Amino acid sequence: MVGGKETAAPQQMSIISVQFTLKTATDYTVLLDGETIVEHSQPTLEFNTPILKDHRMHTLDIRGSVQVESLVLDGIDTEYYTHHGFVSDGARGNSDNNNVRYYFQTPVWKWFLEWKQHDNSKYRLISKAHSGFLPL
């Protein structure tokens, strides 16, 4: 996090780095909270966000025919969260012909641990086992 000093004081705003790698990509556009950040065609991209309000949901859209292989937010590898994007037919995944959207919050470490704790709860694992993949 580079939005403030690393002190015990609560962080209210953050600027974070976003890095992702695509397995397949034609020309694509990256949007953050609906605003275009960049148009690109290379499989790896890294950029810094504008100022983001902490503890609010933000959206990262990768618009194009893409398959997302990795997503690193604020230097934190989000691992299998890449498969929890929203694709254009409303399903969840990391691959789409039109758009893959990810939701996240800052501070990234806190949001990611909360998501991971929820996604790995024994009750959710039971639900997954019985019902297949459940959207959050």
Added chain:
Amino acid sequence: MTILNTDLYPKLIRDFFLFDHSVSDGTAHKPVTLPFAYDPTELLQEAEQLPYDDRPVNRCYVWGPTAQSDPGCDLLTSTDTDYTAQIDLTPYPKIQSFIDSLNAVGPITYLTFKRMKPRGYIMPHIDSECNPHKIYVPLSWPTGSEFKMFGQGNIDFTDLKPNLINTSDVIHSVVNDSDEHRIIFSFYADWSHPGWKQIAWPDSK
């Protein structure tokens, strides 16, 4: 707040230990007192000689279900009833005696020793498929070793005191930000047994 001395740790760990200022409310971990005497130094001497595997955090599986391969933990779905030593404990009489003392309280179902190298770490994770409650007994806990639970503070292992920890509901991470190996062992028990209920939840009826 824990400021790690090295940037070798992944950023998720660095941020977690730096920014999570939570304190325990007693629901995820608490010190427990075992009802028998033991000498951590004697146990440590034997523990250093155990046949560890070569995982990033070395493990030695010592006690578990009879005639099965290592299940990895006391699984939530386990219906086992018979538990035995998984290695020959003859060279380790103090460890054998400790396990005997545990089983005198009530059956224990799984026990492993873990040796973490200097600057070692375990990424934040949750043991969802395991029996939620586990007792950890540190045998060495060098300054710089931390066991942190998300939203529940750090576990107090000062004076090598054992702790009952809920590892299946709460994300946790461990670092050994020191120049020494760190050795700990943990065990699951039949928590419904009166002897273990009295130790783990003495106020429950």
